[in-house]
Amino acid sequence: MEENLAEVMQGMSLGEDKSIIIPDEDEYCAMDRGGRSILGRLLNPDCQNMGRMLKTMPKIWKVYERVRGIALTKEKFQFFDLETNIQTVLRQGFWTFDDWGMAMERWVEHPPPNYLQTATIWVRLHNLPVNYFTMKTIDIVADCIGHVEVIEFDPEKPLLNDYVRVQVTLDLNQLIRDRKSISLPGGRVEYVDVKYERVREKCFHCLRLSHEKLKCPLYQGLKNKGKCIASRPQGMKEGQSSGTRQHHNDLAERLMPLLAPSVPPGFEPLPTLVAPEVFEQMKIYMSCADPEERSIREAKMRKTLNELSKDPIAQRACLRLEMAPTISTEINRYRGKVFDLSRVQEKQLH
Incomplete structure (x- = not known):
């Protein structure tokens, strides 16, 4: 009898929770304002102060009188009422706060699977092989870093810098490498140095933008009796591929x-x-x-x-459905600083 009574009482106290119904009325929906907003996420929320960021960024963008930011979660945020300033903000490239990056995109009603998982960054390619200093080579090297958006290159004009600037869209779950090896005809291997504009901090163990080295799960695994732990790096989701971009000739x-x-x-x-x-x-x-x-x-x-x-650009357009890169003869537009990450590395080690 007592057991039956206990089951009845438990059933009464753990009744099914009813779903809250939101009326289909304009007063409950923020989608109209969403069209004038930017959504974003802090890449390393443990080292970034959300409140100060929401107050500071409108001042940096010089729109502080009319833009309002709100925190959605510990790492996600939204800036409303940007209107015509949205493109001005986004085309500047990669934004950082407290030295760590932020992923930001224009609001969309139905976000794609990779929403806020990418960032558009200007990179500088140094030490391109002198006998292969062509548009095709620049494109195929840059595509291994990210989806190529813009290439600043005019073969008919002098190149006054010791690098070529390329704007790429990076997968933020991938490694941010400072050097790429290229295999030339005849079997010779050379290296192209890559520098990322506006990038201030990254993990110097797994080379990702989501944490410091001392908090890297892979680094902690190595310290734990020399055994690598099985947990995936922060920012990589279940079932997510770690495949890298490259041109395939087979x-x-x-x-x-x-x-x-x-x-x-x-x-x-x-x-x-x-x-x-x-x-x-x-x-x-x-x-x-x-x-x-x-x-x-x-x-x-x-x-x-x-x-x-045989055609890298056609391969990406037909198989990956990616737009062909824009070739720009206007050099150094929206150019950002390249930071000395060796000093950052020393700070992370102490």
Whole structure:
């Protein structure tokens, strides 16, 4: 009897929670104002003061009289009433506060999966090989850093700086490397130095922008009896790929086996190779029951992939659905400072 009574009392006290219904009325919705706003997130909220940032950034942007910022979570925020100043703020490049970066994008009603996971940054490419100082080489090197947006280069004019500036959109979950190796015809390997404008701090162990070295989970794992812990770096989500960007000159060898009739579902290439929606269309095209017709389609598909293997820009446009870069003859626009990160590294070690 007592056991039955206890079960009844527990059921009464743990009744199903009812969902709160928000009326479909303008007074409850902020989407109209959202169109005039920027959303963002602090990349290292442990080292960044949200309150001071919300007060300080409108002053830096010189819009403090009409812009209001609000904290949405410990790391996410929103600035309202920017209106015509949105593009002015975003095109300046990478913004930092308390020395650490911020991801910021224009508000959208239905954010894509990578929303606030990227940042547009100007990079400087130093020590490009003298015999390969061409637009194609600059593009293919920069694409390994991030999606190329703008290349400042005019082969008909003098280049007065010892670097080429390129604007790229970085995946903030990837490594921020200071050097890229390039394999030249004949097997020779050379190195291009990469400097990032406006980037002040990063982890000098895993090379990410989300924490200091002393708080790096990988670094802590090495200190823990020399064993690497299994936890993923801060900012990388469950199931997220760590694939790096690069130009592929063997697309047919990589993709044709995945389009074979015998391949079971689930074997798909990384998004850094081909966008999921493009790969789905490729599978539909290749799903032909007639052996003769399938053989013809295989030959056409292989020919197309071989052609794309020779053209980096076409490869990115057709397979990854990325816009071709803008070639700018206007040099050093919106140029930001490059900071000496060696001093920052010494500070993180102490």
